[in-house]
Amino acid sequence: MNQPTPPYIPRIRDPATPIVVAIDGPAAAGKSSTARWVAERLGFYHIDSGALYRAATAAVLRACGAQQWNEPDVLTAAQRVSARDERRSFVLLVDGVELEQEMRGGAVTQNVSRVAQMRGVRDWVNAQVRSLATGRSVVVDGRDIGTVVFPDAHLKIFLIADPWERARRRLIQRLGRSPADQQIAEETERLVQRDARDSTQTVQAKDAVLIDTTYLTQEEQVERIVALVKVLKGGHGRTTPDKA
Numbered sequence: 001m002n003q004p005t006p007p008y009i010p011r012i013r014d015p016a017t018p019i020v021v022a023i024d025g026p027a028a029a030g031k032s033s034t035a036r037w038v039a040e041r042l043g044f045y046h047i048d049s050g051a052l053y054r055a056a057t058a059a060v061l062r063a064c065g066a067q068q069w070n071e072p073d074v075l076t077a078a079q080r081v082s083a084r085d086e087r088r089s090f091v092l093l094v095d096g097v098e099l100e101q102e103m104r105g106g107a108v109t110q111n112v113s114r115v116a117q118m119r120g121v122r123d124w125v126n127a128q129v130r131s132l133a134t135g136r137s138v139v140v141d142g143r144d145i146g147t148v149v150f151p152d153a154h155l156k157i158f159l160i161a162d163p164w165e166r167a168r169r170r171l172i173q174r175l176g177r178s179p180a181d182q183q184i185a186e187e188t189e190r191l192v193q194r195d196a197r198d199s200t201q202t203v204q205a206k207d208a209v210l211i212d213t214t215y216l217t218q219e220e221q222v223e224r225i226v227a228l229v230k231v232l233k234g235g236h237g238r239t240t241p242d243k244a
């Protein structure tokens with residue numbers, strides 16, 4: 001069930017305070033596109049933590065192949081990833097080269113959960129994310145942003161959607177057209193399997209606002225989150241009572 005507003009949203013009294021908005025949720029729930037759009041609307045930076053795991057995985061596959069890995073080699077490969085600041089977002093590079101297509105491809109998608117399960121890789125990604133966020137207002141998307149990376153985030157959103165709908169949207173994004181039911185069924189199966197592999201690292205924070213986007217348009221979900229940030233900044237809405 002949708003829960004558009006949380007019980008309390010604490011107001012930020014100092015307008016100079018950098019704001020952290022955390023958007024978590026399962027695979028293909030629309031986190032990154034929503035986070036990018038919300039960040040644009042608010043003039044915040046967007047940080048896609050999943051892209052860091054994907055870039056690290058692309059680096060690992062290039063350096064070690066897809067077979068046996070040991071954590072030190074994986075970490076060495078992951079550290080070949082760097083971030084270039086571009087229009088309030090970050091383009092990820094492996095050895096200085098952009099690998100966007102490879103990062104979104106099947107091999108990386110198949111292997112990314114394995115890489116993301118390694119403690120050292122998670123610590124490394126979390127340190128990168130915190131460093132990129134330092135001193136600026138950000139919208140950060142991932143799976144454990146509101147629980148592990150920024151447990152004190154000012155606003156936490158947990159986006160969910162029906163698996164069939166998530167698969168349908170992911171295929172439209174990839175193919176640029178409406179997919180056939182058989183394709184959606186196969187993609188749903190892959191998504192559900194990835195959800196299972198990611199289950200330990202995908203955690204809804206207790207104070208997160210749950211938004212089920214199955215029947216929402218992208219505009220509607222962006223609008224809801226932007227409205228919540230406005231509450232945070234002192235606009236209307238249900239807020240913590242004044243302590244005065």
Ligand code: CDP
Pocket residue numbers: 026027028029032049050051053054112113114116117141142143144145194198201
């Ligand atoms: O966009 P999609 O939901 O397909 O995935 P993503 O955000 O690009 O993340 C790719 C993978 O990175 C996930 O399947 C997780 O294994 C991992 N990940 C994670 O473990 N923790 C995060 N905070 C973000 C991503």
